[in-house]
Amino acid sequence: MIIAMEAEEILRDLGYEDCHVCGSVRSALKLIADHPITFALLDIDLGSETSEEIATTLLSRGTPFIFASGYNEFPELAKDLVEVPVVTKPYTASDVAGVIRKLGL
Incomplete structure (x- = not known):
């Protein structure tokens, strides 16, 4: 949760004022x-879950997103998520600002 709070702070510093932190796939989908x-x-990696279902939902809505990972190797993701x-x-x-700029945001 500390890492999530640090990510929230980074996003707020980048101008994303309305940030939400979710601790599970279920809460994020809600x-x-x-x-x-x-x-x-x-x-x-969300411990016992991955964020793949959340990503797929965002992708279907046309919502831009990026992944964060603490590992050099990533779990196998659906083909449409490989380029995220x-x-x-x-x-x-x-780092985050650079990737956001690449998305054109």
Whole structure:
């Protein structure tokens, strides 16, 4: 959760004022259903889950997002998610900003 809070702080510093942190796939999907999401930073590995279902939902809605990972190797993802940009932990605000710029946001 500390890493999620640091990511939230980075996003706020980059101008994303309305940030939400979710601790599970279920809570993230509920958030997506209940709120307009303009951008997401998804940790790939959520312990006993991955964020693949969240990513697929965002992709189907046309919502831009990036993955974060603490590993050099990533779990096998659906083919349509392979090209999603990734920042590797420990990442900095500059790293995140650079990837966001590549998305044209």
